[in-house]
Amino acid sequence: MNEVILKVENLSKQYRLGKIGTGTLSHDLNRWWHSIRGKEDPYLKIGDVNDRNVKGDSQYVWALKDINFEVKEGEVLGIIGKNGAGKSTLLKVLSRVTSPTTGTIKSKGRIASLLEVGTGFHHEMTGRENIYLNGAILGMTKKEIASKIDEIIAFSGCERYIDTPTKRYSSGMTVRLAFAVAAHLEPEILVVDEVLAVGDAEFQKKAIGKMQDISKTQGRTVLFVSHNMAAVKSLCTKGIVLEHGGITFSGSSDDAINYYLENSYKKSEIKLSDRIDRKGNKKLIINEIYVKNKDEVIVGEMHSGEYYKIIFEYEKKKEIDPKQLTIVLQFKNENDELFTTIATDELGFKFSEVKDKGSIEVEIPRLQFREGRYTLHYMVSEKLSFNTPHQIIDYLQDAFTLNVIRGDYWNSGVLNRPKGFIQEAFIKLV
Structure with missing residues (x-):
């Protein structure tokens, strides 16, 4: 043990x-x-x-x-x-x-620390000199540092600049070198x-x-x-x-x-049920929106590539024919541009029952959003016939905010780049 x-x-x-x-x-x-x-x-x-x-x-x-x-x-x-x-x-x-x-x-x-970019570095000294300085701070002898210096430099990826003062390094290069020193000097x-x-995806x-x-x-x-x-x-x-x-x-x-x-996860200061800027005949009202992960835990952040359910809790005020019920979700990015849409009629989904109180669960098997903040707009409507326009029941803009952070969508060990949609694709060299 x-x-x-x-x-x-x-x-x-x-x-x-x-x-x-x-x-x-x-x-x-x-x-x-x-x-x-x-x-x-x-x-x-x-x-x-x-x-x-x-x-x-x-x-x-x-x-x-x-x-x-x-x-x-x-x-x-x-x-x-x-x-x-x-x-x-x-x-x-x-x-x-x-x-x-x-x-x-x-x-x-021994405890080795990597707390802030450039901690323990003298920026007038070269990368090589800072390896010895940082190693000495961590309690290593000059001989011990010298035995590992080639391995440290190779891991950092800063070999070309190793004899250049670190004041000319980018923050990413500084982190690379600092981490390489801390990790290779064998702290307990x-x-x-x-x-x-601060580092790029490859270095992370x-x-x-x-x-x-x-x-x-x-x-x-x-x-x-x-x-x-x-x-x-x-x-x-x-x-x-x-x-x-x-x-x-x-x-x-x-x-x-x-x-x-x-x-x-924290509810908005203004409850969804108290919003007065909604439109429609209010036969049905969405009172609350939240997101659950695969463990049925309500979350405030979402990761690219993972399973989620967006849940809409509703209350029915008047009778609605479930066969005529349509739900449209629109997601907009930080620039208020339409990002993507989920619509029950496009999916060919038909409701069989609308309870007096219940929830609508929208399952997302693998979230294809990249990192960013997205606003959710929803519309609940009735489509009486193919040729007639939708009759709006409950429509609300900026109803919910989704905070998406980077994930490893492809399980490749590389975090997704920020912004936009993750398009599934298969690539081969022929």
């Missing part, structure tokens, strides 16, 4: 808001006076919850509050949460970039923040493959922060979800992702 390599107990981090140095002397003296009398720091008793959307009453905020978890050798822990949840702060504390306010961290072996624990998002695939190799083949531990749920799902064995500086869920990576997606 693998041993615990990292254990975090009652970890908290408090920050003082406002300009640095304003009034801190009096606070420091107050802390000192309490300390010499053997009393608790008075400022640990105050402080707001880490919620960036709410104006607080205190100058102090808890970026992290009472964090507890442990990681075993060879495990890959995914740390998930919205912007401002405390993910980067947690990694900085674990990496010893900043100290915790309270709590303890117990770890075995590798800490990786969202910085891989390469980096994820290297992290899988580090954990599975070498038995080393990886802590991985990302907003890309596809990457978390493919790489991580465990997951924790952070919200307002605290852990709200801990479990398998799949369960953590489902929990995060389910809780990131």
Whole structure:
């Protein structure tokens, strides 16, 4: 059984808001006076919850509050949460970039961190010199670094520019080199923040493959922060979800992702049932729209290539002939251009019953949308005969927003490029 390599107990981090140095002397003296009398720091008793959307009453905020978890050798822990949840702060504390306010961290072996683009690099120095500098920061000897430098340079793909100052590197090249150093100097624990998002799709695939190799083949531990749920799902064995500086869920990576997606789904401030800009005779009203994934979890984000159901909850006000019922869904892109349409009459679908209350489920076997935000417009209508126009029952524009993020549609290990429609195709060389 693998041993615990990292254990975090009652970890908290408090920050003082406002300009640095304003009034801190009096606070420091107050802390000192309490300390010499053997009393608790008075400022640990105050402080707001880490919620960036709410104006607080205190100058102090808890970026992290009472964090507890442990990681075993060879495990890959995914740390998930919205912007401002405390993910980067947690990694900085674990990496010893900043100290915790309270709590303890117990770890075995060397921790290598990749937190921000260019962290630990001197931009006046060349790529080769920065490999030695970064390796020394991570605790390696010059001989140890020299034995791996060729492998590091080859993995980074920056060989042509390796003797050029890194100030002339692009952000993607800097990330490539920094990751190559951190991954090849054999740390017991590798800490990786969202910085891989800066790299291109080919490098992301390469980096994820290297992290899988580090954990599975070498038995080393990886802590991985990302907003890309596809990457978390493919790489991580465990997951924790952070919200307002605290852990709200801990479990398998799949369960953590489902929990995060389910809780990131939030209803609009204006309920769909309260919208007054709808058109039609209102024989039937759509009261709510939401999306479920293959695990029947309501989600706020969708991934290209995955199964979803768009669910429309309705209430019937007057009798409707189900054979005449038609539903048309239009999806528009961020430029308000019509992207695609789903229509029941085009599909040849006929309804057999319209209940007093029920739901319409639109199944999407594999989502062919690329990354972006799409607005959904719907129209429920009656088609009395082939030659007569549709009689609108319930029509609403901008009824729902779909947030689509990149996925691996073809299971090729390459994330889809952003924007547009994924056309299914088969290619051969003849």
